Amino acid sequence: MGRARRGRRCRVVGAAVFLVVGALAASACGSAEPPSLFASGKVSVGAKNDQPGTGVVHTYKFSGFDITVAQQVLKAVGVEPDFGIVPSEDRGAVLVEKKKDLVVATFSITVDRMKELDFAGPYASTYQGIMVRKNDHRIRRPDDLFGKRVCTWPGTTSATTLQGPEYSRIAVYERPDASSCIDDLKVKKVADAVSTDQMILYGFTQENPDLRVVPDITYGSANHYGIAMAKGHRADCLKLRDALRDYVRSNDWSHDFATSLWSVPKADPRWETDYKPRVETIDALSCRDQPRT
The missing domain is CATH 3.40.190.10 (Periplasmic binding protein-like II)
Structure with a gap:
């Protein structure tokens, strides 16, 4: 009879310990969740x-x-x-x-x-497009880019899109950033066009009135x-x-x-x-x- 009581007591104590450990573990797991990004305001x-x-x-x-x-x-x-x-x-x-x-x-x-x-x-x-010098009217449709030098920059979907085999006849090259590509475009012997999303290109023309977006040339699916x-x-x-x-x-x-x-x-x-x-x-x-x- 005494052994039976001790056995039950041990099982009760063991269950209590299990519940405490489980609660601590759950609490620890909960605290591992990252706080809200907005917590500090x-x-x-x-x-x-x-x-x-x-x-x-x-x-x-x-x-x-x-x-x-x-x-x-x-x-x-x-x-x-x-x-x-x-x-x-x-x-x-x-x-x-x-x-x-x-x-x-x-x-x-x-x-x-x-x-x-x-x-x-x-x-x-927006869709990916093409920007050229304002007075350059050689590029009106996608085929007109064959053999032309087109500048993009790394880390963009634009650079990835123009690496596709269907654009192998375009001489795509990368510069470190957008400003570098625009500088190249303004030097006639360096670049014929700059390619990235049309929305971004239109923004560039606001501070560069000597450049323009070719409205009828777009690539790929919407970004x-x-x-x-x-x-x-x-x-x-x-x-x-x-x-x-x-x-x-x-x-x-x-x-x-x-x-x-x-x-x-x-x-x-x-x-x-x-x-x-x-x-x-x-x-x-x-x-x-x-x-x-």
């Missing part, structure tokens, strides 16, 4: 500094549509952005390495990038720009997604786009249809490991 945001209209720095101040989108959406979730420069090729790395909380830098949402990062977006969509963050902050991502939905539905999106990228409405009467994202697309691409089909 301020987030570091990687942005471009050499893309007029989308992301540029003049007299130490950031401006452009990327910047306005970040300010509007973060304001809606009660957070203040602290902008810093990030080159195209480093946009993913600064998030994975925790050097930036967010990146808003005409960063296209792709299937491969969604495996490593979360995106809230798109906040704008959808998103607000990027490292994996592990899905709740924060969903808050940004919801704020972005409201922003796109409002009149503010069109006003802000036309203010930052005035060259687009000037050239394209269908600009809202061409560049403004649909809410359905935002839902399909935001805060997911792969696009919703």
Whole structure:
């Protein structure tokens, strides 16, 4: 009888210890989850500094549509952005390495990038295009680029697209950044054209009136720009997604786009249809490991 009681008591004590250890383990696991990016009320945001209209720095101040989108959406979730420069090729790395909380830098949402990062977006969509010197009318259609020197820069979907076999007759080459490509284009013997997303190209023409976008040349599928963050902050991502939905539905999106990228409405009467994202697309691409089909 005594042994039976001791046995039951040992089992009860053992069960209690198991519950305590389990609770501690659960608590430890819970504390391992990363805190909200918005906990301090301020987030570091990687942005471009050499893309007029989308992301540029003049007299130490950031401006452009990327910047306005970040300010509007973060304001809606009660957070203040602290902008810093990030080159195209480093946009993913600064998030994975925790050097930036967010990146808003005409960063296209792709299937491969969604495996490593979360995106809230798109906040704008555009196709890849071509920019030439204003008085150069040799390039009117895609075939006219055969044998021509076209400049791109690393870390962009534009550089990847033009590496396809169907473009092997185009002499594509890379420079370190957008500014270098534009400098090359202005020197007639160096480059015949610059290629990246049309939205970005139109921004370049705003500060370079001697350049123009060829409207009828586009490549590939649409590029959808998103607000990027490292994996592990899905709740924060969903808050940004919801704020972005409201922003796109409002009149503010069109006003802000036309203010930052005035060259687009000037050239394209269908600009809202061409560049403004649909809410359905935002839902399909935001805060997911792969696009919703």
